[in-house]
Amino acid sequence: MEIFFVLGTPLIGGALLALWGHRGLAAELNLLMSTLTFIAAAVLTARVISDGPMITPDHQFFVDSLNVFLVALTAFVAMTTAIFSRPYMRIEQAHGRLTETRLRLYHSMYQLFTFTMLLVLLTNNMGILWVALEAATLTTVLLVSLYRTPASLEAAWKYFILCGVGIAQALFGTILLYIASERVLGAGGEALLWTRLQEVSGSLEPTVVSLAFVFLIVGYGTKVGLAPLHNWLPDAHAEGPTPVSAVLSGLLLNVGLYALVRCKVLVDGTLHSHFAGNLMMGFGLLSVVVAAFFLARQRDVKRLFAYSSIEHMGLITFAFGMGGPVASFAGLLHMTVHSLTKSAIFFTVGHAAQKAGTQVIDEIRGLISINPTVGWGLLIGTMAILGLPPFGVFASEFLMLTTAMREQPWATPILLISLGVAFAAVFAKVQPMVFGDSRGEISLKRLPFAPAQIPVFVHLAIVLMLGLYIPPHLADWYRQAAKLIG
Amino acid sequence: MALSLPSQFINLLAAMMLLIAFAMLSQRRVLTLINLFALQGLTLTLSTLLVAWATSQPHLYWSALITFLLKVLLLPWILHRLVRKLNVKWDIETLINIPMTMIVGIVLVILAFNLALPISALAGTITRSTLGIALAIVLLAFLMMITRSKAIPQVIGFLAMENGLFFAATSATYGMPMVVELGIALDVLVGMVILGVFFFQIREHFDSLDIRHLEKLKED
Secondary structure, three states: OHHHHHHHHHHHHHHHHHHHOOOOOHHHHHHHHHHHHHHHHHHHHHHHHHHOOEEOOOOOEEEOHHHHHHHHHHHHHHHHHHHHHHHHHHHHHHOOOOOHHHHHHHHHHHHHHHHHHHHHHHEOEHHHHHHHHHHHHHHHHHHHOOOOOHHHHHHHHHHHHHHHHHHHHHHHHHHHHHHHHHHHHOOOHHHHEHHHHHHHHHHOOHHHHHHHHHHHHHHHHHHHOOOOOOOHHHHHHHHOOHHHHHHHHHHHHHHHHHHHHHHHHHHHHHHOOOHHHHHHHHHHHHHHHHHHHHHOOOOEHHHHHHHHHHHHHHHHHHHHHHOOHHHHHHHHHHHHHHHHHHHHHHHHHHHHHHHHOOOEHHHOOOHHHHOHHHHHHHHHHHHHHOOOOOOHHHHHHHHHHHHHHHHOOOHHHHHHHHHHHHHHHHHHHHHHHHHOOOOOOOOOOOOOOOOOOHHHHHHHHHHHHHHHOOOHHHHHHHHHHHHHHO | OOOOHHHHHHHHHHHHHHHHHHHHHHOOEHHHHHHHHHHHHHHHHHHHHHHHHHHOOHHHHHHHHHHHHHHHHHHHHHHHHHHHHHOOOOOEOOOOOHHHHHHHHHHHHHHHHHHHHHHHHHOOOOOHHHHHHHHHHHHHHHHHHHHOOEHHHHHHHHHHHHHHHHHHHHHHHOOOOHHHHHHHHHHHHHHHHHHHHHHHHHHHHHOOOEHHHHOOOOOO
C-alpha cells in the first residue's frame, strides 16, 4: 500500500502542476508534493525496517534492502531540491531567463521525473525498469532544454541521442535476458520479474546471460555516465537549470547504477565468475581516470562538478565490481554521501552563478566576503566531495581503497593518483572562487529573492555525521544490501 | 532441414527488412526515407502477424496491431507533418562515400550473424534464424545515425533501431510481455513528440536542421 503512495504522489503531482499552470503558489505546490512523496517514502522505510522486505500481491513492485534506502534518499533529495528550486527559479524568472509557461513545464516535469526514478527503484519487472529509465531520460531532456538557448538545445539533443542509443542497447540486453529466462520460467510476465529471475539465476543459459550483460552495461552505463559513454553528462549538467543538475547528479546517476547492480546480481548468480565484476571494474576505473584528467581543463563551474560526478560514479562502479561485503558496503555508502554532497554543491554553485551572472569559474570571485553562506557552503561541500576527513566521502573512499589494496593491488596506485589529480584540480579552481579578490571588474549582484541555503547545510551535516557515526539501522541496511549484491 | 511454409515466409520478410535497412542507409531524400521507414514497419507488422498465426500466440496479434498503428500510421504521419511544416520536403542530403558506408554495413551484418549464432541455437522458436537479421538491422540503424548530419534522418535511424529491437524480441521469444511492449511503445511515441517540438526550436535558433551546428559544446 505504501508503495502506491510513494509512486502515486509524484504522478498526481505532475498532472496537478500541469493543470495548475503558472498561477501563484506553483513552486509551493511542487514543494508540497515532494514533501508528501518524502513522507510516504519515510513511512515505507519505517514499515520495511519493522516488517522486513515486502512485495505487492501481483509481484510487480517490491522493496528489499537494496532499493529501500535509495527510495528514501531519492525522495529526500527531491524534496530538498524542491526547497532550493523555489527561490532559484523565481530569480531566474526575474532575470528574464524563463517565462511562466516554461516554469509550468518545469514543475510538472520535475514531479514526473521523480515518479520515473521511484518507478525504476520500486518495480520488480526488468522490462518496466527499462521503460521507466527511458521515461526518466525523456523528462530530463525537456528539463535540460528548458532555457531554449542554442547551447541548451544542443545539450538536450546530444543527451537524447546518446542516451537513446545507449538505452536501446540496454533494451537488447533485456531482450536477451528474457530469451534466457523464458526457457526456464516460460513465456509471459513472470519471466522478467527480478525476484523470480534471481531464484532461477543458477539455471539460466550462461552464454546468453553474459552477452546480455555486455549490452546492459553499455546501455545503463551510458546513463550512469561511465567513460567512454559520458559525453552527454557535462553538457546536460552545465546547460540545464541548476536544480536539474542537482537531481541529475544526485539521483539519476544513482538510479542508473542501481539498474546496473540489479543486473549484476543476476549475472553473478548465473555465471559464478568474476565476469560482470571485471567489466564493471574496467569501466569504473576508466571513468575515474578520464574524469580526473578532464577536471583540470574545465572553465565552467557546473561542468567541473559534472566531471567530478563521473569520477565518483566510476569509483562506485569499481567498488561494486570488486564485490565482497566491505567494497559493496563502501559503494552503497558512497552512493549516499555523493548524492547528498553533490546536490548541496550544486545548490551553492547555482546561486553563486546567479550572483556573478555567469558560470565561468574565472569570473566568480570572493564569494565568502559577499555572501558568506554560499561561500562557506561551496567550500565545505568541495572539501567533503574531495574526500577530506571527517566527511562521509572520506569514510567510503577509505574503505574502497583499503579493499582495493587487498583484492586488486594493481588498481590502487591508479586510483590514488586519479584522486590526487582530481583534488588538486578542483581545489585550485574552487579556492579563488571562495576567497579570491572580489574587488576589480567583477561585481556580484544582489539577488531579488533570498536563496534557500538550509538544504545545503542539512545535506552537509548528514554527510559529516555519516563520516563520524553511521546509525545502526542504516549500517544494518547497508550490510544486508551489500550481502545481496555480493 | 526443410523449413515449414510460414517460417519460410518469415525469413523472406526478414530479408526484406534487411534490404530496407540498406536502402535507408543510402537514401538521400528525406521524404523517401520516411516512406521506407513506414514500409519497414509494415514488413514488421506482417512478420509479427505471421508468427502470431503460425504459433497461435494471441498476444502477438496485439503487438502487431500496436506496431501497425505506431510505426506504419502514427509515426510516419507525424514525420510527414513535420517535414511539411518545416518545409524540408525536398531536402537532399549530401552523403559522403555511399559505397564505403555500404561496405561497413556488410561487415556489420556479418558481425551480427556471428554474434547471434550462439543465441539462435538456443532459442526454440520457429523464427530463430532471423535473430541475426534483427541484430543486423539494429547495427545498420546505428551506422545510419552516425553517418547522417541532419536531424530528421538521425531520428529515423533511431526509430529504425527500435524496429530492429522489436523484431529481435518477436523472433527470439515470441514477443516481450504485453505491459513492457506497451511501455516501450509509449516511450517511443512521447520521445517522437518531444523531438518534433525540438526540431522547431533547433530551426528557430540555427536556421537549419543540420546538426553540425550543434557541435559548439566541446572541451577546449
